[in-house]
Amino acid sequence: MRILSGIQPSGVLHIGNYFGMMRPAIVLQAEGEALYFIADYHALTSLRAPAALRENSRRVALDFLACGLDPARAALFRQSDVPQVTELAWILSTVTPKGLLERAHSYKDKVARGLAASAGLFSYPVLMAADILIYDSDVVPVGRDQKQHVEVTRDLAIKMNETFGEILKLPEPRIHAQTATVPGLDGQKMSKSYGNTIDIFAEENEMRKRVMSIVTDSTPVEAPKNPDASPICQLFSLVASPEETAALRAAFAKGGSGYGDFKKQLFVRLWEFFAPMRQRRNEILAQPDYIDAVLAQGAARANAIADGVMARVRTAVGLR
Numbered sequence: 005m006r007i008l009s010g011i012q013p014s015g016v017l018h019i020g021n022y023f024g025m026m027r028p029a030i031v032l033q034a035e036g037e038a039l040y041f042i043a044d045y046h047a048l049t050s051l052r053a054p055a056a057l058r059e060n061s062r063r064v065a066l067d068f069l070a071c072g073l074d075p076a077r078a079a080l081f082r083q084s085d086v087p088q089v090t091e092l093a094w095i096l097s098t099v100t101p102k103g104l105l106e107r108a109h110s111y112k113d114k115v116a117r118g119l120a121a122s123a124g125l126f127s128y129p130v131l132m133a134a135d136i137l138i139y140d141s142d143v144v145p146v147g148r149d150q151k152q153h154v155e156v157t158r159d160l161a162i163k164m165n166e167t168f169g170e171i172l173k174l175p176e177p178r179i180h181a182q183t184a185t186v187p188g189l190d191g192q193k194m195s196k197s198y199g200n201t202i203d204i205f206a207e208e209n210e211m212r213k214r215v216m217s218i219v220t221d222s223t224p225v226e227a228p229k230n231p232d233a234s235p236i237c238q239l240f241s242l243v244a245s246p247e248e249t250a251a252l253r254a255a256f257a258k259g260g261s262g263y264g265d266f267k268k269q270l271f272v273r274l275w276e277f278f279a280p281m282r283q284r285r286n287e288i289l290a291q292p293d294y295i296d297a298v299l300a301q302g303a304a305r306a307n308a309i310a311d312g313v314m315a316r317v318r319t320a321v322g323l324r
């Protein structure tokens with residue numbers, strides 16, 4: 005089984021990225037051949053700052069490794085270190101119905117949030133399809149927001165296979181129900197561009213401040229509270245046992261405690277949960293060449309697979 009996933013270096017990684025994609029990807033690295041990439045071509049649709057893009061890409065690599073990505077099992081590489089992917093994206097775009105892209109919710113959401121409506125942003129799902137198909141991927145661990153893009157990938161693979169013969173493998177999304185959409189401080193999907201994140205490697209004071217700023221209603225301390233009316237319980241359940249989560253929900257329903265107390269409990273749990281990863285991150289930072297070596301090794305593995313698939317595609321479509 006070949007597992008493929010990617011993450012954009014468009015900002016600092018948050019716990020939505022961690023629980024939605026990074027942790028499932030790290031678990032899956034023990035179950036097959038894993039390929040995880042830093043989607044720097046994709047990030048160009050929102051980030052036009054070369055130094056920041058370079059810095060963010062290294063930081064994503066560092067954070068992913070700190071969270072448990074094992075380079076002996078999983079290849080970690082920059083998307084742009086496999087430039088053949090843009091060639092496959094072009095070939096796929098020639099069979100992509102425009103209406104399919106017009107229905108993509110991510111484009112509409114991003115334009116509604118003020119991102120430039122560029123052709124690159126519009127055809128993002130085609131590049132994502134190429135990212136997946138160029139490695140003959142079987143399984144794609146993603147958050148729920150990416151499900152539609154994996155469906156587009158399957159549609160394009162079917163279209164290519166119907167047109168040119170069986171050349172591309174159909175991938176399956178892998179979405180975990182509990183972590184499919186991690187809520188942000190305001191209860192909407194946690195997202196870099198919504199300003200509602202809790203960053204995985206935030207400083208202690210910053211993380212505490214973020215947790216304490218979770219939006220809640222004005223129910224008085226003594227009154228019972230709805231455990232589902234704020235993201236506190238859902239976030240708590242990600243870092244605590246089911247028994248502890250049940251106890252917190254019971255305390256909500258009982259009344260007599262304020263939201264501030266619950267937020268403090270959540271902060272303590274979050275801070276403890278990521279402690280081993282912070283330590284590992286410091287160890288990696290002490291080895292200046294480690295990240296470059298991991299990325300180079302990952303790029304070599306990815307290129308070897310991509311070259312094979314591209315040779316097959318070029319032959320099938322008549323480019324050779």
Ligand code: AQP
Pocket residue numbers: 010011012013014020021022023024025026043050145146147148149150183184185186187188193194195196197198
């Ligand atoms: N809140 C979330 N809950 C569950 N999964 C999430 N993911 C992101 N946010 C959540 C998953 O993380 C992976 C990488 O995401 P990405 O960086 O490629 O882009 P994204 O989904 O667009 O993440 P953001 O933070 O929302 O970025 P911006 O604001 O730049 O668009 C994906 O598998 C995603 O599902």
